[in-house]
Amino acid sequence: MKVIQPSSTIGIIGGGQLGRMMGLAAKEAGFKIAVLDPTRNSPCGQIADIQIVAPYDDERALNELAEVSDVITYEFENIDYEGLKRLGEKAYVPQGAELVRITQNRIAEKREIRQAGVPVAPYIEAQTFDELIQQIDKIGYPAVVKTAFGGYDGKGQVRVSSADDLQEAKALFEFSPCIAEAFVSFEKEISVIIQRNAAGESYSLPVAENIHVNHILHESIVPARVSPTVLDEAAHAAKKIADHLNLVGTLAVEMFVLADDTIIINELAPRPHNSGHYSIEACNISQFHQHIRAIAGWPLRKPKLWASSIMVNVLGQHVAPLEQKIASYPDWSIHLYGKEEAKENRKMGHVTIMTEHIEQTLEDIEQSMIWTSN
Numbered sequence: 001m002k003v004i005q006p007s008s009t010i011g012i013i014g015g016g017q018l019g020r021m022m023g024l025a026a027k028e029a030g031f032k033i034a035v036l037d038p039t040r041n042s043p044c045g046q047i048a049d050i051q052i053v054a055p056y057d058d059e060r061a062l063n064e065l066a067e068v069s070d071v072i073t074y075e076f077e078n079i080d081y082e083g084l085k086r087l088g089e090k091a092y093v094p095q096g097a098e099l100v101r102i103t104q105n106r107i108a109e110k111r112e113i114r115q116a117g118v119p120v121a122p123y124i125e126a127q128t129f130d131e132l133i134q135q136i137d138k139i140g141y142p143a144v145v146k147t148a149f150g151g152y153d154g155k156g157q158v159r160v161s162s163a164d165d166l167q168e169a170k171a172l173f174e175f176s177p178c179i180a181e182a183f184v185s186f187e188k189e190i191s192v193i194i195q196r197n198a199a200g201e202s203y204s205l206p207v208a209e210n211i212h213v214n215h216i217l218h219e220s221i222v223p224a225r226v227s228p229t230v231l232d233e234a235a236h237a238a239k240k241i242a243d244h245l246n247l248v249g250t251l252a253v254e255m256f257v258l259a260d261d262t263i264i265i266n267e268l269a270p271r272p273h274n275s276g277h278y279s280i281e282a283c284n285i286s287q288f289h290q291h292i293r294a295i296a297g298w299p300l301r302k303p304k305l306w307a308s309s310i311m312v313n314v315l316g317q318h319v320a321p322l323e324q325k326i327a328s329y330p331d332w333s334i335h336l337y338g339k340e341e342a343k344e345n346r347k348m349g350h351v352t353i354m355t356e357h358i359e360q361t362l363e364d365i366e367q368s369m370i371w372t373s374n
Contacts, residue, residue: 004092008070008071010292011035012074012075013056013074014074014075015048016037016044016075017043020043021277025288025291025292026292031292033047034065034069056080056083057083062086065091102268103270119263120181121264122139123139125178127177129173135180139180141161142161145178145179146180150176156172187259188225189255189257189266190234191275192235192238193272193279193287195249195250195287195293197294202239205276205290207235208220208221208278208311216313219362220278220310221310222308241253247270249291251269252270271291278310281306281354284304307355309353310358310361311353318373319349322351329368332352
């Protein structure tokens with residue numbers, strides 16, 4: 001296993017908040033940071049030693065990143081697979097390109113999860129709208145039709161309750177083939193963030209319970225308010241998937257918890273994840289520090305939760321109310337990402353609250369009135 005030493009340069013494709021927090025963790029360990037992003041002074045660019053301002057698929061820019069970096073990682077999966085594959089031929093990209101190919105295509109992702117021996121909701125694949133019509137009876141109604149490529153925070157999908165609604169999904173096929181999943185009635189949404197190095201050593205962070213508002217993550221509660229059986233099953237499922245994919249780096253595994261305490265895998269993200277931000281304060285190793293250790297070939301640290309915690313996303317509409325209330329909440333850890341414009345529903349930062357009283361703290365968050373404009 002290749003080991004990257006401090007004072008080496010870590011190249012990051014993507015300059016958003018995940019790249020920023022990844023870069024800050026790397027700099028604590030003595031690494032230098034190079035970032036490739038189309039925007040100058042991106043959140044990661046603000047803390048980087050080298051900024052390469054260019055589109056993510058710019059071949060010349062990727063070559064420049066390869067020249068200045070000892071190891072290269074990425075902060076999101078929607079990057080050019082072929083470009084990343086070529087980059088791996090001339091630079092050290094321990095995560096590889098295959099993980100990106102799988103996770104940016106819902107069809108490939110579902111197949112791999114099944115091959116790992118982990119359950120997913122019943123689904124069909126459809127290359128065309130006519131094929132969807134022909135096959136929909138295999139899973140029945142209600143169903144959720146999703147584009148195979150793209151789509152996040154609820155975008156790129158349509159719920160259909162009957163054959164009369166199918167027409168609403170037709171436009172999705174203009175972008176890519178689709179899958180249609182049987183709608184699953186679930187009790188909770190949870191996520192497991194598992195991290196693994198090239199030697200096969202892996203650890204999962206404590207399981208988070210996720211609450212969404214308008215398809216955007218609002219709160220993550222740790223530990224998740226589920227049974228010990230679910231916690232064990234979730235961690236076991238994440239490990240099976242990570243080992244099947246020969247993961248190096250980070251994999252976020254989003255799951256549904258059903259009424260009988262069984263789980264179903266919803267989707268994967270091959271990078272640090274919004275629901276793991278709590279780990280910066282609440283664990284002995286954050287998801288970002290562990291990611292850096294994994295790609296640098298360092299031994300991983302077994303995560304330990306210092307205290308129950310709640311992470312709350314700060315969207316554009318929440319920035320001003322939060323700034324007005326900072327003095328009232330000294331126990332809140334406030335992270336703002338350095339984005340210039342606070343657009344509505346744009347992720348601008350997050351707040352983490354370590355607490356011995358989850359229910360009371362949830363009530364305090366509600367009473368702060370910061371998030372009433374969701």
